[in-house]
Each structure stands twice: as C-alpha cells, then as structure tokens.
Amino acid sequence: MKQISGGVTAPKGFKAWGVHCGVKANKQDKKDLAIILSEQECTAAATYTMNRVKAAPIYITMNHLEDGTAWGVVANSGNANACCPQSHENAELMSEYAAKATGRSPSDFVVASTGVIGQTINISAIERGMPEAAKGLSAGPEGSDAAARAIMTTDTCKKELALTCTVGGKTVTLGAIAKGSGMIHPNMGTMLCFITTDCAITQKMLSEALQETVPKTFNRVTVDGDTSTNDMCVVLANGMAENPLIEWKDDSYTVFQKALRQLCEYLARCIAGDGEGASRLITCTVHAARSEESAERLAKAVVGSPLVKAAMFGTDANWGRVLCAMGYSKAPFRPEYVDVKFASAVGEVLVCRQGMGVDFDEEMAKSILSQDEVIIDICLHEGEHEATCWGCDLTYDYVKINGDYRT
Amino acid sequence: MKQISGGVTAPKGFKAWGVHCGVKANKQDKKDLAIILSEQECTAAATYTMNRVKAAPIYITMNHLEDGTAWGVVANSGNANACCPQSHENAELMSEYAAKATGRSPSDFVVASTGVIGQTINISAIERGMPEAAKGLSAGPEGSDAAARAIMTTDTCKKELALTCTVGGKTVTLGAIAKGSGMIHPNMGTMLCFITTDCAITQKMLSEALQETVPKTFNRVTVDGDTSTNDMCVVLANGMAENPLIEWKDDSYTVFQKALRQLCEYLARCIAGDGEGASRLITCTVHAARSEESAERLAKAVVGSPLVKAAMFGTDANWGRVLCAMGYSKAPFRPEYVDVKFASAVGEVLVCRQGMGVDFDEEMAKSILSQDEVIIDICLHEGEHEATCWGCDLTYDYVKINGDYRT
Numbered sequence: 001m002k003q004i005s006g007g008v009t010a011p012k013g014f015k016a017w018g019v020h021c022g023v024k025a026n027k028q029d030k031k032d033l034a035i036i037l038s039e040q041e042c043t044a045a046a047t048y049t050m051n052r053v054k055a056a057p058i059y060i061t062m063n064h065l066e067d068g069t070a071w072g073v074v075a076n077s078g079n080a081n082a083c084c085p086q087s088h089e090n091a092e093l094m095s096e097y098a099a100k101a102t103g104r105s106p107s108d109f110v111v112a113s114t115g116v117i118g119q120t121i122n123i124s125a126i127e128r129g130m131p132e133a134a135k136g137l138s139a140g141p142e143g144s145d146a147a148a149r150a151i152m153t154t155d156t157c158k159k160e161l162a163l164t165c166t167v168g169g170k171t172v173t174l175g176a177i178a179k180g181s182g183m184i185h186p187n188m189g190t191m192l193c194f195i196t197t198d199c200a201i202t203q204k205m206l207s208e209a210l211q212e213t214v215p216k217t218f219n220r221v222t223v224d225g226d227t228s229t230n231d232m233c234v235v236l237a238n239g240m241a242e243n244p245l246i247e248w249k250d251d252s253y254t255v256f257q258k259a260l261r262q263l264c265e266y267l268a269r270c271i272a273g274d275g276e277g278a279s280r281l282i283t284c285t286v287h288a289a290r291s292e293e294s295a296e297r298l299a300k301a302v303v304g305s306p307l308v309k310a311a312m313f314g315t316d317a318n319w320g321r322v323l324c325a326m327g328y329s330k331a332p333f334r335p336e337y338v339d340v341k342f343a344s345a346v347g348e349v350l351v352c353r354q355g356m357g358v359d360f361d362e363e364m365a366k367s368i369l370s371q372d373e374v375i376i377d378i379c380l381h382e383g384e385h386e387a388t389c390w391g392c393d394l395t396y397d398y399v400k401i402n403g404d405y406r407t
Numbered sequence: 408m409k410q411i412s413g414g415v416t417a418p419k420g421f422k423a424w425g426v427h428c429g430v431k432a433n434k435q436d437k438k439d440l441a442i443i444l445s446e447q448e449c450t451a452a453a454t455y456t457m458n459r460v461k462a463a464p465i466y467i468t469m470n471h472l473e474d475g476t477a478w479g480v481v482a483n484s485g486n487a488n489a490c491c492p493q494s495h496e497n498a499e500l501m502s503e504y505a506a507k508a509t510g511r512s513p514s515d516f517v518v519a520s521t522g523v524i525g526q527t528i529n530i531s532a533i534e535r536g537m538p539e540a541a542k543g544l545s546a547g548p549e550g551s552d553a554a555a556r557a558i559m560t561t562d563t564c565k566k567e568l569a570l571t572c573t574v575g576g577k578t579v580t581l582g583a584i585a586k587g588s589g590m591i592h593p594n595m596g597t598m599l600c601f602i603t604t605d606c607a608i609t610q611k612m613l614s615e616a617l618q619e620t621v622p623k624t625f626n627r628v629t630v631d632g633d634t635s636t637n638d639m640c641v642v643l644a645n646g647m648a649e650n651p652l653i654e655w656k657d658d659s660y661t662v663f664q665k666a667l668r669q670l671c672e673y674l675a676r677c678i679a680g681d682g683e684g685a686s687r688l689i690t691c692t693v694h695a696a697r698s699e700e701s702a703e704r705l706a707k708a709v710v711g712s713p714l715v716k717a718a719m720f721g722t723d724a725n726w727g728r729v730l731c732a733m734g735y736s737k738a739p740f741r742p743e744y745v746d747v748k749f750a751s752a753v754g755e756v757l758v759c760r761q762g763m764g765v766d767f768d769e770e771m772a773k774s775i776l777s778q779d780e781v782i783i784d785i786c787l788h789e790g791e792h793e794a795t796c797w798g799c800d801l802t803y804d805y806v807k808i809n810g811d812y813r814t
Contacts, residue, residue, distance in 0.1 A: 052736075323460050327458035401717075
C-alpha cells in the first residue's frame with residue numbers, strides 16, 4: 001500500500017472542483033460548493049447518520065443510490081438543508097442543477113450538505129454557481145483540493161488522502177476527501193466523506209467493504225458526543241483500474257478492504273485531531289479485552305469524557321478520570337486488573353497499575369501530555385481483543401466556536 | 408408542604424457539624440469533614456452510583472446498611488478514596504473514628520467521600536479531626552450549614568433544604584444537604600445527598616419512596632455526562648415525629664413521597680445550576696410524549712448536548728441543535744410534529760413549529776436566553792406524558808476548572 005497525492009482525483013477517471021457560490025453569504029473567500037464526477041458509471045455504497053432527524057440530502061441520496069450506481073457527488077457547505085421548508089425540493093434541485101451542468105441525470109448524483117440547521121438554503125446561489133463548478137472540473141490534484149475546501153465548515157484544515165494497492169496484478173487507487181470538526185460522534189454513518197476508486201468491484205462487495213470499515217474508523221471518533229443530522233460516507237468505484245472484478249471475499253477483496261480501512265482511519269484521525277477548538281489528538285487504545293466490542297466501548301468512553309478531555313487540555317495526568325469513564329461505559333471489565341499508560345512522541349509513563357495509582361514523574365507526564373498526539377494506553381489483562389478510538393481535548397476554543405456559531 | 412430553614416438538622420433529633428481536618432491540605436479555610444448523627448436509630452435507604460468503578464466508601468456503606476438501619480453519616484471532601492491502596496481499610500477507619508468520637512459502633516455510619524480519584528486519603532487527618540467534628544455536633548441550622556460546606560468540592564454554593572408536611576395529623580420534617588458540580592450524570596445513584604427525616608416509616612416504604620424519587624430528580628440532571636465513582640443518596644428516618652408508622656402505600660406514604668420528591672428536585676436543580684463553570688440553569692421539559700421514558704430520554708439528550716450547552720452560554724437561539732440532540736437520543740418521536748420554545752423570566756419565543764424554523768425576534772430570543780434560568784420547552788404532539796431534565800451551559804470556566812483539577 002502506498003500513499004500518493006491527488007485525493008479524490010487520484011483514481012483513474014475522476015474529476016472534481018469547488019467554488020464559492022454564495023451559500024456562505026458573508027465569506028467570499030470560502031468555497032461552498034463541490035462537485036466530484038466520474039467518466040464512467042460507478043457502483044456506489046454509502047452509510048448514513050443514524051440520527052432520527054435526518055437532513056433532506058440524506059433521503060435524496062438514499063433514493064438516488066437505490067440502484068447501487070452513481071456518477072458523482074454534489075455537496076455544499078454553509079447550510080445543512082435540514083429542518084426547514086423546501087429542504088427536499090432544494091436537495092433535488094441541487095442534483096438537477098448538477099445534472100444540467102454536466103450533461104448527466106439528477107439521479108446520478110449523491111447530494112450532501114453541511115452547515116447550520118433550520119435555515120432555508122440559498123438555492124439560487126447554488127443554481128448560479130453550478131456552471132462554474134462544472135466548468136472547473138479537473139482530474140489534477142487541484143480538483144480534489146478545491147472540492148475538499150468547498151465542504152469545510154469549522155474545519156481548520158482540508159482532509160484528503162489517496163493511496164494505491166495491487167489487486168489482481170493491477171494498480172488500484174483509492175482517494176477521499178472528508179470534512180468534520182464539531183457535532184462529531186458518528187453512528188453508522190459519519191461526517192461527510194466521499195471516496196473514489198477505480199477498482200472493479202461489485203456493488204455487494206463494495207458495500208460490504210464499506211460496512212466493515214466505517215464502524216472501525218469513523219464510528220470510533222468522537223469530538224463532542226453530538227451525532228449530526230447530515231453524516232454521510234459514500235464510496236464510488238468506476239472500475240477503470242481494469243483489475244479482475246472483485247466478486248467474492250477473496251484475497252483481492254482483503255487487499256481492497258485493507259486499503260479502504262487505512263484511508264478511512266487516516267481521515268478519522270484527521271477529523272478527531274481537527275475537532276472544534278482542539279489543541280491535540282487523543283488516541284485511546286484498549287488492549288487485552290474480552291471482546292473488540294468491549295474494548296471499543298471503553299476506549300470511546302475515555303476519549304468522549306469531557307473531564308478526560310479537559311485534563312488533556314490542561315496536560316494533567318488525571319488518570320482517575322480515565323478509570324471513571326471506563327466504569328460508566330457499560331462494558332464489562334475488572335477495575336483491579338487495569339493498567340493505564342500515557343504516551344506520546346517523547347516517551348511513556350505508567351500511571352495506574354492493577355487499578356491503583358503508582359508514583360510517577362509529574363514533570364515527565366506533563367511533557368508527554370504536551371505533544372500534538374497523546375496516547376492513552378489501557379491494558380485490561382483479560383483477553384485477546386483490542387480497539388482504538390480517537391478524540392481531542394476540550395478547550396476554551398470549543399466553547400468559543402460553539403457559543404455563537406450562527407452569527 | 409412548607410419550606411423551612413435548618414437543612415439536615417431541621418427534623419427532630421438530628422445534629423450535624425463540619426470541620427477542616429486537613430484532607431484538603433492547602434486549603435485551611437475549606438471544611439472537609441462532616442458528621443450527621445441522630446439521637447435515635449434510623450431506618451435507612453440508599454441509592455448508589457452504577458459506575459463499575461466504585462469508590463471504597465460505597466462498598467462499606469452498602470455493607471453497613473445491610474440491616475436497613477443507621478445512626479448517622481460521616482463524609483469527607485477533597486479525596487474520593489477510590490482506586491488507591493488501603494481505600495477499603497481507610498473507609499472502615501473513617502467509620503471507626505466516627506464511632507469512637509460519638510460513642511456508637513462503626514456499622515451505625517454511612518461513609519462517603521468526594522474529591523480526587525487515585526490518591527490515598529490522609530486518614531491521620533481524619534483521625535485527628537474527628538473529635539472536634541463530633542464535639543461540634545449541633546441541632547441548630549449552623550450544624551447543617553457546617554456539614555453542607557464540608558462536603559463541597561468545586562461547588563460554588565452550599566446545597567440544603569428542609570420542608571415539612573403533615574402525616575397522620577403530625578408535622579413531619581425532611582431535611583437534606585447535597586454536593587455536586589462536576590462529574591455529574593447520575594445513574595440510579597447520584598452525587599452526595601444526605602436526607603434526614605423524623606418521619607416514622609418502615610425501611611421498605613422508605614426505600615420505595617427513595618427509589619421512586621431519585622430517577623425523577625437527581626437522575627434527570629446532567630452537567631457533563633460523567634457518572635462519578637462516588638455517587639450516593641441516603642435517607643435516614645428516625646421516627647421522632649411520632650406520626651403513625653407508614654407501612655403501606657397509603658395517603659401518608661403519598662404525602663411523604665411528594666415531600667421527598669420536592670426536596671430532591673430542589674437539590675437536583677441546585678446541582679445543575681451550580682454545574683462546574685455554569686452561568687445558567689437549563690431546564691428542558693418535553694410535553695405530549697408517548698411515554699415518560701421517551702420524554703426523559705429526549706430532555707436529557709438536549710440538556711446533555713455540548714453544542715446546545717455552548718449555544719446557551721452564547722445566548723444563541725440555535726434550536727437546530729435541540730432537534731439534532733433529540734434525534735440521536737434513541738427515543739422515538741416524529742420530527743415533523745415538534746414545536747420548540749425558549750422561555751425565561753422575561754418571556755418566551757417559539758423558534759420551531761412542526762419541525763421547521765419559524766421567523767422570530769432574535770433580539771427578544773437573546774434577552775430570554777440571557778437569564779439565570781432558561782427553559783427549553785418541547786412539545787411532541789404525540790401523547791400525554793412529560794418529563795423535565797436539568798443541566799447547565801458549557802462555559803470557558805468548565806474547561807478552566809477541569810484543565811488542572813488536581814493541582
């Protein structure tokens with residue numbers, strides 16, 4: 001597996017672009033409309049938010065993907081197109097405008113939105129901006145870059161990756177762009193993530209690969225415990241790599257699925273580390289658990305705890321909060337077996353052994369916790385399973401960003 | 408029902424006191440050791456934290472209350488006596504010192520602790536301070552005041568209440584002190600709350616009354632979603648009001664239970680409003696729900712959402728986040744039926760009708776949201792049930808307080 005540049009335009013036959021059309025009314029310098037388009041029809045698979053309140057684009061996309069195929073994605077930032085009049089009509093209109101500008105049909109498009117909930121989207125801005133977005137469509141890395149930027153809201157950095165793997169003697173490329181910073185606690189679906197690949201793979205296998213991957217990557221991220229109304233992760237596969245079609249869970253499937261997982265894990269980490277106001281990425285790994293499910297619950301409770309998050313911001317090795325969070329996670333474990341270590345690029349320190357505090361060097365701990373990525377390493381001494389979840393610290397800036405998001 | 412002064416010493420036959428003994432080592436002006444004592448044996452009932460990691464005093468208290476009786480409470484702040492060597496021995500020692508200082512036996516005492524997790528408690532300080540605490544025991548309001556202050560950690564105000572009701576022609580008094588500010592997301596048990604009453608009531612009925620009350624009061628509070636390792640709510644009833652013994656769920660039971668609920672609800676609101684760093688109390692009531700359980704889940708998701716909490720801090724009428732939180736609560740409801748109002752002492756404003764935004768006066772909304780208590784009023788238009796939950800806003804100070812709690 002090899003990491004390359006180019007994001008969603010790295011796989012053969014995909015173009016992308018992003019423009020400012022005016023949904024973000026007062027921010028001329030911020031792009032807000034993205035298109036991704038394939039030269040050939042793609043098999044498509046998606047996961048969606050499990051929030052009972054779903055934004056209109058979720059329903060429209062579900063509908064458009066009913067036949068398991070798509071040609072592209074149209075997405076805007078600045079408005080979630082949720083809980084407002086005309087939301088369904090406007091989501092349909094977005095795909096119609098995209099179809100018109102690209103010579104395709106509306107149902108060829110995945111539709112996605114992200115931004116404020118409850119305000120009617122400026123659909124005229126999207127109509128006006130679409131021809132320019134379509135005209136810009138580029139197969140170069142600048143295409144993916146523009147699209148990645150056009151789906152950002154409070155994100156402080158664009159999130160994209162591409163990598164290659166070998167399937168049946170052919171080089172297969174996967175690319176993706178994603179966005180996500182606040183309202184991040186994905187459940188089945190996730191933030192927005194658009195994945196392209198030139199792999200030849202059946203819809204059934206593509207869907208299975210995605211269903212296997214999302215729960216172990218995006219669904220293991222939490223920023224604030226708020227599951228959004230607009231979460232969506234879509235993968236489009238156009239087959240242009242000309243590898244033998246993946247139809248079964250054979251070795252080729254395994255290679256593809258591993259590449260997909262690496263891609264998604266990278267983006268999941270990007271999203272956690274760019275959590276609203278975050279100053280550092282917090283990775284929690286639970287080892288030697290009875291089951292992967294228990295390990296995941298425990299790790300997620302730890303990275304989700306506001307008290308752990310605030311301690312991480314304060315570089316305070318307050319491991320008691322780690323045990324406390326594990327305790328209310330509802331996962332079974334024996335507190336008296338638990339070891340906890342804090343680790344980062346500069347070293348590691350054991351802070352709790354068999355459920356009890358041990359003497360440790362507070363200065364060393366402080367320096368470990370001051371790094372950009374901190375690992376909370378928990379060993380349960382109970383079994384063979386493990387899981388890793390990602391989050392971020394809780395800072396003044398999270399409160400600032402969210403105290404007045406609408407204005 | 409009548410509210411009176413005196414807290415836990417208001418019911419007949421109860422004394423209390425609190426001192427600084429040195430558990431809070433560097434804070435000479437902060438009390439850290441409390442005793443409550445009854446003149447007569449009490450029937451006793453309790454609820455405890457459901458956290459799998461339970462502090463030693465929880466186990467010791469469970470053990471001491473096995474016979475359904477107690478004479479008093481000994482509690483410290485400044486150290487949770489959890490996840491550290493000698494925690495069980497030290498919790499037992501606390502009750503032994505209390506017994507020695509008061510001429511009772513160790514198993515007559517409820518033992519409770521609150522404070523930092525994972526550091527061995529300074530048990531010598533407690534041993535040295537106990538005689539002074541016992542000597543101070545007072546039946547006056549100053550006794551309850553001292554005990555209420557001695558269980559505070561990051562609380563900014565003491566929490567106590569007393570009220571009277573008439574049972575079988577006799578005046579029955581209930582009093583309570585409580586503490587709680589952070590790590591607040593009670594589950595079955597709660598923070599620390601010690602309730603005294605002179606009511607004559609069987610242990611079975613006392614326990615039933617408490618089990619009915621806690622889920623509707625303390626368990627409807629959330630500050631940060633962190634369920635503590637030390638939560639405990641205890642009620643001691645010494646029978647000195649000489650009312651006819653409450654043995655069945657008759658009218659007298661109903662009167663007593665209502666008084667108990669009012670007492671607990673008041674303290675639950677105090678705890679929510681004094682949530683760490685909070686600038687305002689957020690009350691969410693969900694009306695016209697299919698079931699009380701659904702209403703409670705929805706209301707709790709709303710007051711627990713970091714994004715709603717941050718918006719409340721910023722006095723931003725961002726009702727989309729309210730719907731979003733309802734959506735991920737896992738409770739069934741129809742988004743397209745939902746009305747949302749924000750209300751406070753200065754008025755109310757409808758912001759969402761049938762699941763969609765309505766035009767509203769932003770200035771008016773801002774002024775409503777600027778008050779000390781804000782109500783989020785949600786109508787589901789689906790049934791007859793309702794529930795209210797309490798929380799607080801998320802402020803810079805929450806992050807500050809918890810960024811470096813241990814030092």
